Amino acid sequence: MKAAVIVFPGSNCDRDCKVAIERSTGAEVSMVWHQETELPDGVDLIVLPGGFSYGDYLRCGAMAALSPVMADVKAAAERGVATVGICNGFQILCEAGMLPGALLRNDHLKYNCKPVALEVSNAQTRFTAGYAGRREVAMTVGNGEGNFFADAATLDRLEGEGQVVFRYLANPNGSARDIAGIVNGAGNVLGLMPHPDRAFEPELGSADGAILFQSALASA
Amino acid sequence: MKAVVHVFLKPGVLDVQGKAVEQALHGLGWPAVGHVRVGRTIEFDLAAGDAAAAEAEVKAMCEKLLANTVIESYRVEVA
16 A cells, blocks of 8 residues: 655645655655655555645645645546545635635634544545444644635535545634534545644554554555 | 635524634724624736636636635636
8 A cells, every 4th residue: 555745845844744754654655845746656646735825825725725636636636546635635625625624723823732533434434434323533733824614505416425534523713614624525535623643643642544544545 | 827715604604713803903903893803815916818717717716626616706806
């Protein structure tokens, strides 16, 4: 199994993601600099990590979405490769048009950094199958702009199509309909604000994030 | 030509920054202030044949990069 973690200037969870994937799944993880134009051959999982790519210039994720590597990330995602954007990675997927909606400033204007309880709203996705019907999982959030927004029609469609994957049990930031994570229509691109990469072994307070990486690779 | 782009959150999108600034203005003694919106202005030079062509190009830039039309609206001035 092979995974790639994309490294943008300003990414700061890239190494966390590498360690989290290696320890949870044993996969071989390549770090791919954003200026690369091709992903390594045979990648089964692509992760866009958290951080502050390009210093959040213009809008969070806006510049990273235009990085050279993103053309191949999009092509791989269109071929069905499992792609996960965590935190800033979620913002990048939205800015790149790979997921609907956008992430706004938290409604209380503060940076949120705390453990969050999440409902697994769709346990049938390739990313959540490993939770084996568990309704509640624990991760942490760390963001200033994690307030998911989309127009009502898009939210209705996301809910109707089972594309809402995780919801906050206690909404920490004003996210529309308590949404913490969504998948695309094809089900192979996941974006979430909570960090599975900071919850992959019990010493971190939760190992629930490990199951997400295991599921993503088990389905590859 | 000089292009100026104004980008604001759309009316239906909660502008928490605007709200915070509004509260601060109230606190400073301007209670009459309402509906504060905080946006961004981007200006640049552009070589273009005429104003209409320039405006069309700048709008394309807004759609592709300068604004996120899921949450933001924009206004273009070309002179």
